Amino acid sequence: MNSDKNIAIIAANLGLHEWQVENTIRLLNDGATIPFISRYRKEMTGSLDEVKLLHIRDEYQRLKELDARRESIIKSVEEQEKMTPELLQKFRDAMTMAELEDIYLPFRPKRRTKATIAREKGLEPLAELIFKQQETDPENKAGEFLNDEVKSTEEALSGACDIIAEWINEDETARKRLRRLYDREAVIYSKLVKGKETEGIKFRDYFEWSEPLKKCPSHRLLAMRRGEEEGYLRITIEPDEENALEMLNSIFIKGKNESSRLVENALRDSWKRLLSSSMETEFINISKEKADEEAIKVFSDNLRQLLLASPLGEKSVLAIDPGFRTGCKVVCLDRQGNLLHNETIYPHPPQNQTALSVKKILSLVNAYKIEAIAIGNGTASRETEDFIKYVKFEKDIQVFVVNEAGASIYSASKVARDEFPDYDVTVRGAVSIGRRLMDPLAELVKIDPKSIGVGQYQHDVDQHKLQNALDEVVISCVNAVGVEVNTASSHLLTYVSGLGPQLAQNIVDYRSDNGPFRSRQELLKVKRMGEKAFEQSAGFLRIRNADNPLDSSAVHPESYHVVEKMSGDLGCDIKELMTSEAKRKDIKLEKYITPVTGLPTLKDIMDELAKPGRDPRSKIKEFRFADIHSIDDVSAGMVVPGIVTNITKFGAFVDIGIKQDGLVHISNMSKSYVKDPSEIVKIHQHVMVKIIDVDAERKRIQLSMKDTDQKRT
Numbered sequence: 001m002n003s004d005k006n007i008a009i010i011a012a013n014l015g016l017h018e019w020q021v022e023n024t025i026r027l028l029n030d031g032a033t034i035p036f037i038s039r040y041r042k043e044m045t046g047s048l049d050e051v052k053l054l055h056i057r058d059e060y061q062r063l064k065e066l067d068a069r070r071e072s073i074i075k076s077v078e079e080q081e082k083m084t085p086e087l088l089q090k091f092r093d094a095m096t097m098a099e100l101e102d103i104y105l106p107f108r109p110k111r112r113t114k115a116t117i118a119r120e121k122g123l124e125p126l127a128e129l130i131f132k133q134q135e136t137d138p139e140n141k142a143g144e145f146l147n148d149e150v151k152s153t154e155e156a157l158s159g160a161c162d163i164i165a166e167w168i169n170e171d172e173t174a175r176k177r178l179r180r181l182y183d184r185e186a187v188i189y190s191k192l193v194k195g196k197e198t199e200g201i202k203f204r205d206y207f208e209w210s211e212p213l214k215k216c217p218s219h220r221l222l223a224m225r226r227g228e229e230e231g232y233l234r235i236t237i238e239p240d241e242e243n244a245l246e247m248l249n250s251i252f253i254k255g256k257n258e259s260s261r262l263v264e265n266a267l268r269d270s271w272k273r274l275l276s277s278s279m280e281t282e283f284i285n286i287s288k289e290k291a292d293e294e295a296i297k298v299f300s301d302n303l304r305q306l307l308l309a310s311p312l313g314e315k316s317v318l319a320i321d322p323g324f325r326t327g328c329k330v331v332c333l334d335r336q337g338n339l340l341h342n343e344t345i346y347p348h349p350p351q352n353q354t355a356l357s358v359k360k361i362l363s364l365v366n367a368y369k370i371e372a373i374a375i376g377n378g379t380a381s382r383e384t385e386d387f388i389k390y391v392k393f394e395k396d397i398q399v400f401v402v403n404e405a406g407a408s409i410y411s412a413s414k415v416a417r418d419e420f421p422d423y424d425v426t427v428r429g430a431v432s433i434g435r436r437l438m439d440p441l442a443e444l445v446k447i448d449p450k451s452i453g454v455g456q457y458q459h460d461v462d463q464h465k466l467q468n469a470l471d472e473v474v475i476s477c478v479n480a481v482g483v484e485v486n487t488a489s490s491h492l493l494t495y496v497s498g499l500g501p502q503l504a505q506n507i508v509d510y511r512s513d514n515g516p517f518r519s520r521q522e523l524l525k526v527k528r529m530g531e532k533a534f535e536q537s538a539g540f541l542r543i544r545n546a547d548n549p550l551d552s553s554a555v556h557p558e559s560y561h562v563v564e565k566m567s568g569d570l571g572c573d574i575k576e577l578m579t580s581e582a583k584r585k586d587i588k589l590e591k592y593i594t595p596v597t598g599l600p601t602l603k604d605i606m607d608e609l610a611k612p613g614r615d616p617r618s619k620i621k622e623f624r625f626a627d628i629h630s631i632d633d634v635s636a637g638m639v640v641p642g643i644v645t646n647i648t649k650f651g652a653f654v655d656i657g658i659k660q661d662g663l664v665h666i667s668n669m670s671k672s673y674v675k676d677p678s679e680i681v682k683i684h685q686h687v688m689v690k691i692i693d694v695d696a697e698r699k700r701i702q703l704s705m706k707d708t709d710q711k712r713t
Helices: 005-015 018-029 033-041 051-078 083-093 095-108 113-119 124-132 138-147 151-171 172-185 199-204 218-227 241-252 258-307 354-367 380-392 405-412 414-419 425-438 440-444 463-481 492-495 500-515 520-524 531-540 557-570 574-579 579-585 598-609
Strands: 189-193 208-212 235-238 319-321 328-333 339-345 372-376 400-401 639-647 651-655 661-663 688-697 699-703
Touching: 005 018, 005 051, 005 651, 018 051, 018 372, 033 463, 033 579, 051 095, 083 095, 083 241, 095 172, 095 414, 113 124, 113 218, 124 151, 124 500, 138 151, 138 258, 138 372, 151 258, 151 328, 172 241, 172 258, 172 639, 189 199, 199 208, 199 218, 208 258, 218 699, 235 414, 241 258, 258 372, 258 440, 258 463, 258 639, 319 354, 319 425, 328 354, 328 414, 328 425, 328 579, 328 688, 339 354, 354 414, 354 699, 372 380, 372 425, 380 400, 400 425, 405 414, 440 463, 492 500, 531 557, 557 688, 574 579, 579 598, 661 688
Parallel strands: 319 372, 372 400, 661 699
Antiparallel strands: 189 208, 189 235, 319 328, 328 339, 639 651, 639 688, 651 661, 688 699
16 A cells, blocks of 8 residues: 555544645654654644654554555465455455455465365365255265265265355454454453462452453453463453354355255354454454553553652752661752762661751751752651651751652662762662652653553553553653753653764763853764754753853754844844843744744744743642551541552552552542543642541552542642
């Protein structure tokens, strides 16, 4: 299929103009990234956002794979010398992989089957005769096919029915209609594997479970699949058998004679032996793919919220990785996140060096001009928070509890060893906690997203698809915020549009050898930074205090001349244009439209001039838990503040200040119907929750957001 036809198909499927699809594909083929196209090529795409651009890319890739498979199949059938003009057209017209494979099924090279053996015995003409259902005495006719390999009429009829069963299995219409039946009526059944009651107790809900497949939510399907993979459950997917047979009968049974009875027997055999298992396998895979897609989307949405969490910004931070027996590791960071000092204090049992610990904290706060304190939310977190509240500071110090999920993964990683070769994992972990407060995005990109703990069943989904989706989220977030080139780590720079690991490291090496970059133009001096990489990356790289104020904005260097013309027409310099709202109001955008630069780009430029380099993330807010520290302190009926830590399709998990997060089930999120929890809450959102049930033995807490005063944000 030619690319023009694919472009038309994509445009129709996505409700877009063909020129939008064509230009997007051309840009992608030329090496442009999704963030770059979305931000700096709006005229070419009709201002398509990243989501639509990704849909175009993925659909284009799907059609390319379909075309490659189509050509492979056509070649195979031609080599068998079985191609006809009608068959070729059917291959050309197939729009899905399933449809293409159905047409190809009769021609696919097979292992030796019952039907193959029957053909070798010369029984295909008998099968054709019976299949037409015009022969009233097929048993008598079968006598004509007896030979050294076929000893009886029963054997002849049985072999002929094996051939008919294979024809029915390979019939394109039958498979298409069966597929619709499965889609409409299939039920998923889960049963306990005999003798596994005790071992598989965590899958107790699915020991005897069934529901329509199309209504089975992703988290339930993935849970059942995990139970099956671990050997505790047996999963089947099937529609009502009589409905399936009735549908097949309507296609193949053409009369009521003896031949028709034989065809019906072959049909039942085909269903039980071939079709049902084939369709079940297909729908197991389809349902798994859908469940994976949904779970990956949940993970991606949560990761996006986590990466775009509110940053404290450039403040001097004292970070504490709490602990009891081994003490609390304390580090002091400057406004750029550089490590200035580290030591350990022991304010908790068994040492109980409270007074000495207070003295050390006060000394460090004064010595390093600390403006905020970050406390990890792991073991001894609440006790450490209470200890810090006990300290009487000479000035207001903001105190934040920071989610440290994945910090231990980072502290033992090569990235951490490269950053802090002379310090152990405890120091690295504390530094990570402090930096997460200052800039969550810059720190979290150093950790495998799967270690951050904001998904559902992330280990059960297709790992390749999950990794690709999460990488795309990281890239999207990094480029949406922009990167300060003179302070960014090579790891953060890796995700900038057009760079990658090697160029990112080359930028850091250049910075080490030559000092801070003074302009975006200087980036072209970096080893291997060609014009293409510069075009893709420059708009997302910021240079604070550069000679040209536009270098600290999201205005792309290719558009500097537009701003220069604007300032020249107004008789002012660029800096004045950026600081004077009155000057900007005098600009008539229509005057600056060219064949390359249209209104979308000009409007983006004006937004940037008004708030150059603005961080799109919201401002951070302090939070205080209620005076509870363990599951023994909570009881049904209490209303307490909490922080949303994870969102799934069945609800949201909320940290209320004890070791166990509580669950707000989707049914307890609002008085009105909730279709998707992500429509109600976001990661790190501050909420008020009511405790409705406490199961101390299983360490489970059920929460509700109904009947609470939702003033937290």
